[in-house]
Amino acid sequence: MRLFNLLVVWFLPLVPKPIVRLFSKPYVAGPKLEDAVQSVKDLNSRGIMATLDVLGESAQAAEECAQAVEEYLTVLDTIQKENLDSNISIKLTQLGLNIDPEFCYDNIRKIVAKAAETATFVRVDMEDSSVTTLTIDLFLRLQKDFSNVGIVIQSYLRRSLDDVTDLLKTHTNFRVCKGIYVEPRQIAYKDPQTVNDNFTLLVETALKNGSYVGIATHDEKLVWQGLRIVHELGLKKEDYEFQMLLGVDEELRDIIVRSGHHLRVYVPFGKHWHAYCVRRLKENPKIALYVIKALFGLR
Numbered sequence: 001m002r003l004f005n006l007l008v009v010w011f012l013p014l015v016p017k018p019i020v021r022l023f024s025k026p027y028v029a030g031p032k033l034e035d036a037v038q039s040v041k042d043l044n045s046r047g048i049m050a051t052l053d054v055l056g057e058s059a060q061a062a063e064e065c066a067q068a069v070e071e072y073l074t075v076l077d078t079i080q081k082e083n084l085d086s087n088i089s090i091k092l093t094q095l096g097l098n099i100d101p102e103f104c105y106d107n108i109r110k111i112v113a114k115a116a117e118t119a120t121f122v123r124v125d126m127e128d129s130s131v132t133t134l135t136i137d138l139f140l141r142l143q144k145d146f147s148n149v150g151i152v153i154q155s156y157l158r159r160s161l162d163d164v165t166d167l168l169k170t171h172t173n174f175r176v177c178k179g180i181y182v183e184p185r186q187i188a189y190k191d192p193q194t195v196n197d198n199f200t201l202l203v204e205t206a207l208k209n210g211s212y213v214g215i216a217t218h219d220e221k222l223v224w225q226g227l228r229i230v231h232e233l234g235l236k237k238e239d240y241e242f243q244m245l246l247g248v249d250e251e252l253r254d255i256i257v258r259s260g261h262h263l264r265v266y267v268p269f270g271k272h273w274h275a276y277c278v279r280r281l282k283e284n285p286k287i288a289l290y291v292i293k294a295l296f297g298l299r
């Protein structure tokens, strides 16, 4: 596996863009907002909600962040104009977190304030562990002024139960996922079963305490755990939702929707799709295996 990972990282920059696009096609709506609108309309027509993500991470210049803010404001207008059942997901490093946290805060405030005008929800995605504390700090500031915001918690991080416990004090809306970045053992669980057990614990803790939870996974064992928890707690369909990534295990997605549960699909789009795909594959070559398996219909 290590050799496969090394090969992916080494070969990736040599792969021509059209081939990367071919591989990424099911997972990225396309380079334009129209592509994303089409994907969301498609999902909505199947009774599935969406969350729109303008691709781009770790901006190094203020102009890039200003452009990302403008793009998100346009997305918010489009959600209204096209009557889409969609909210948005944002990444703080795309909005200036690595440049200056105060500058980043001003940027996210602009987006969240505009979203609040139309009661559109804004999910703050969680990135690698170098920005976890900063992301939570800025989120807590936002939460003081706005109710249309929620955050992501990663079950592979050892700190996450403490984070959930703290965030419960302010009635936080959570997305719980396993976490996609490669993190060191000192701070992250490495055993997949422990990551799963922690996922279940985090979802159960948040739901038991009255928080709304997005249960974000394609792992059927965890979907089952989610169903068990909502059943045992006697929750209503409005108290939680399942979440999946665009193009991943559509069969499981349809099973969940047909059972009457709310489901939201994460729809990434934008001109930075190539950089996004390459970075994601380099960060976590395991994803390449998923793509290859999906292309060849393997499970």
Ligand SMILES: Cc1cc2nc3c(=O)[nH]c(=O)nc-3n(C[C@H](O)[C@H](O)[C@H](O)COP(=O)(O)OP(=O)(O)OC[C@H]3O[C@@H](n4cnc5c(N)ncnc54)[C@H](O)[C@@H]3O)c2cc1C
Pocket (backbone or CB within 6 Å): 124, 125, 126, 127, 152, 154, 177, 178, 179, 180, 181, 216, 217, 218, 219, 220, 222, 243, 244, 245, 248, 249, 265, 266, 287, 290, 291, 294
């Ligand atoms: C809606 C949503 C939002 C997310 N937001 C964040 C975030 O803010 N921060 C963060 O760190 N992570 C985020 N993630 C990613 C998440 O942390 C996991 O890395 C990812 O979902 C894979 O974990 P899994 O629970 O699906 O389980 P796994 O055991 O990894 O996957 C289960 C099965 O799903 C399929 N699969 C999973 N991922 C993919 C993929 N990318 N392509 C193709 N097939 C796949 C495979 O068939 C695999 O066998 C998000 C995931 C979702 C669904």
